[in-house]
Amino acid sequence: MKAANLRARVRAEMTEEIKQVARRHLATDGADLSLRAVARDLGMASSAVYRYFASRDELLTALIIDAYDAVGQDAEQAAAAHEDPAEKWVAIGHAVRDWALANPHQWALIYGSPVPGYQAPRDTVVPATRVIFALAETIRLGLADGRIATVPPQPAGRFGEELVAIAEQFGPDVPAHLVGAGLYGFIHLCGAVSAELFGQLNNGIDDDRRGFFEWQMRATAAFAGLS
Amino acid sequence: MKAANLRARVRAEMTEEIKQVARRHLATDGADLSLRAVARDLGMASSAVYRYFASRDELLTALIIDAYDAVGQDAEQAAAAHEDPAEKWVAIGHAVRDWALANPHQWALIYGSPVPGYQAPRDTVVPATRVIFALAETIRLGLADGRIATVPPQPAGRFGEELVAIAEQFGPDVPAHLVGAGLYGFIHLCGAVSAELFGQLNNGIDDDRRGFFEWQMRATAAFAGLS
DNA sequence: GCTTTTGCAAGAGCAGTGCTCTCGTTGTGT
């Protein structure tokens, strides 16, 4: 059974190697990942790859999960490195942006338009929440420390009830409007990074994009009452 | 020469028809537009399409320009339908969102991740600015009417100078921080629509997405001083 | 020990893609 473990380990290594080469292809050749090209780089027949991933989409899904985890981990580490909630908030933003600038095609994979034959399996749901959870935890900390000064406008309407439902997942006494502000901040974070990465800022802000980004992050922090 | 006009007109009609069928394919089959499939639908050989578009990318570029113009026009009309700057602002947002919900794949084309062999030709630059110009014009109007109440935080650093440079294109006496707020609002608008369209809101805000969106738009309007 | 089952890799093959080239045809300007 040691041999069996060996077999499983070799399989795990092979799986990881395929993902690694695929990531490299994604980074260099662009978004249209070719399974055959990956197989060629590994010196194996294209059909052999199907022993490890049932389809190209499944490979992409694996890459998506890894990407969510990678950017989520960076965000969590950045948050842990600061004491003040507002600084945590901004640090999360910079961490996400830095990761996206370093891995633009992986960013496009997770926060860009869904891939052609798009399908978001359940496996991606949990890793996808790490960044927004880091933001939410920052707000919760600020709230616990009495660091939340001003408050965003009260949500009115049915979506307010949905915010309440989300708030209850974070524990008692979390105001719905702060959940709204957290979601607002997350949306703006994704929007700002995507705008920079996808060329929406071209011929506008070309020099000090980091400064402009930080200005935006501080604005969203202030919207959540973190100053 | 009347015959020449006829030839040119037939060519224009054919070009438009190809784009129309391509848009339909984009809407139904998804993002991976197949030139051959479009040709089949038109009852022509795939090679004949190349008489009208030099490549698949060129077809996509044409669709991108049209999409920018379409959403831009909707935004401008929505703005024109209101008097109060804050209402103009929200109306622009809803117009853009409505268009995106009606044409999700076209939205992905212009504001999603760039297409695989991506290239943003110069032709797309001008149409791409219509939405943000509509937002900027709204701010300018509010400023002229003395409707700008509070102001966003002053941008500090090099990007502040870049904002000044942009502000000068809009005319004299336009404060840089308002340009920043306009860009901020545009980025959030794109982020909010993309988040909704690309599934980032799933298992969170599922019911009253319109309400949540409007709440966000009013927040960005307030950030620009429009209330 | 040997046999059977399983996991894996390779190759051929299918249907599809973007794109090029050639070859007739048809309409246009002189």
Next chain:
DNA sequence: ACACAACGAGAGCACTGCTCTTGCAAAAGC
């Protein structure tokens, strides 16, 4: 009427995702 440019169709190239069959080596059962 003639030369020329525009056009459509077809064949073909290199590529893609994916399936199926074949052969081989490692694990499992007796």
